[in-house]
Amino acid sequence: xxxxxxxxxxxxxxxxxxxxxxxxxxxxxxxxxxxxxxxxxxxxxxxxxxxxxxxxxxxxxxxxxxxxxxxxxxxxxxxxxxxxxxxxxxxxxxxxxxxxxxxxxxxxxxxxxxxxxxxxxxxxxxxxxxxxxxxxxxxxxxxxxxxxxxxxxxxxxxxxxxxxxxxxxxxxxxxxxxxxxxxxxxxxxxxxxxxxxxxxxxxxxxxxxxxxxxxxxxxxxxxxxxxxxxxxxxxxxxxxxxxxxxxxxxxxxxxxxxxxxxxx
Numbered sequence: 001x002x003x004x005x006x007x008x009x010x011x012x013x014x015x016x017x018x019x020x021x022x023x024x025x026x027x028x029x030x031x032x033x034x035x036x037x038x039x040x041x042x043x044x045x046x047x048x049x050x051x052x053x054x055x056x057x058x059x060x061x062x063x064x065x066x067x068x069x070x071x072x073x074x075x076x077x078x079x080x081x082x083x084x085x086x087x088x089x090x091x092x093x094x095x096x097x098x099x100x101x102x103x104x105x106x107x108x109x110x111x112x113x114x115x116x117x118x119x120x121x122x123x124x125x126x127x128x129x130x131x132x133x134x135x136x137x138x139x140x141x142x143x144x145x146x147x148x149x150x151x152x153x154x155x156x157x158x159x160x161x162x163x164x165x166x167x168x169x170x171x172x173x174x175x176x177x178x179x180x181x182x183x184x185x186x187x188x189x190x191x192x193x194x195x196x197x198x199x200x201x202x203x204x205x206x207x208x209x210x211x212x213x214x215x216x217x218x219x220x221x222x223x224x225x226x227x228x229x230x231x232x233x234x235x236x237x238x239x240x241x242x243x244x245x246x247x248x249x250x251x252x253x254x255x256x257x258x259x260x261x262x263x264x
């Protein structure tokens with residue numbers, strides 16, 4: 001049989017049809033297996049585990065055919081030790097069966113750190129060390145000294161605290177800072193729409209102190225506290241206005257977006 005005759009023969013076209021059909025069936029089977037393997041189209045919302053303990057979480061994930069893993073702990077005041085304070089993915093996220101949910105729980109005891117040495121260095125250096133160590137600035141008191149802006153003493157609860165002493169992470173440390181002349185003044189920083197932690201840092205760098213912190217009625221949970229921003233301050237930041245170093249600034253906080261828009 002000539003090649004030309006073979007091209008128009010039934011055997012050739014029959015083989016081509018078989019090949020095409022076989023490829024089509026193979027692709028269908030492959031897609032079906034992938035759909036089954038990935039559980040295609042079968043996803044559901046992640047439950048909200050906040051406030052639960054690990055035993056309650058275990059019961060919940062078994063019902064949803066999920067898994068969970070505790071990856072971190074965080075000490076929070078006024079929160080039940082062992083309860084869930086954060087989760088990834090967030091509640092409401094769509095996931096498939098078998099997904100692992102990563103949880104952060106409230107630690108039973110606060111994390112402790114060794115108290116760093118803050119004396120005999122500049123006030124700004126002390127602030128940087130405290131920030132990197134997870135400590136907060138308490139009251140800053142300026143006292144007469146021949147060394148301006150030098151930290152002369154570090155205290156906790158009005159008692160001098162020595163280097164190496166174990167303290168809770170997040171503790172407030174009071175500083176006694178030297179100043180050559182009394183009556184030094186500083187500009188009032190504008191803290192409107194600034195988050196609380198950033199506001200604390202700015203106030204400390206301005207050689208001022210945190211006064212009262214007032215939360216409005218927009219707060220409902222711990223996450224709101226983390227997202228809080230300043231919507232009012234006293235004294236206000238006015239152009240050219242200065243106050244004595246060591247003075248306090250009162251802050252009003254909110255998570256109400258409308259109130260923040262109107263703040264000035």
